[in-house]
Amino acid sequence: MPAEPILTAQRGETVVITMPNETAWPHAMHIHGHHFRDVAGGPWRDTILIDRGDTARIAFVADNPGDWMIHCHMLEHQAAGMGTWFRVI
Numbered sequence: 001m002p003a004e005p006i007l008t009a010q011r012g013e014t015v016v017i018t019m020p021n022e023t024a025w026p027h028a029m030h031i032h033g034h035h036f037r038d039v040a041g042g043p044w045r046d047t048i049l050i051d052r053g054d055t056a057r058i059a060f061v062a063d064n065p066g067d068w069m070i071h072c073h074m075l076e077h078q079a080a081g082m083g084t085w086f087r088v089i
């Protein structure tokens with residue numbers, strides 16, 4: 001886990017995260033503490049499956065103060081390092 005968050009958001013700020021999958025495998029990216037939507041539309045989620053070669057662009061309102069993980073929900077991928085975190089202050 002990195003020592004520093006990938007982003008720090010003010011409470012109430014809208015956060016957009018772009019997640020390109022440049023690997024050879026799909027990844028089920030999961031965010032703690034918040035629900036998000038694909039910016040293209042669709043339901044509220046806490047996990048989004050990103051196929052190889054695809055890019056997900058998600059948005060949410062950072063309304064839950066704390067330190068929150070973003071990681072692949074395929075736990076062998078997380079164990080291999082596919083995890084990071086963000087902060088809401």
Ligand SMILES: [Cu+2]
Nearest residue numbers: 027072074077
């Ligand atoms: Cu993965």
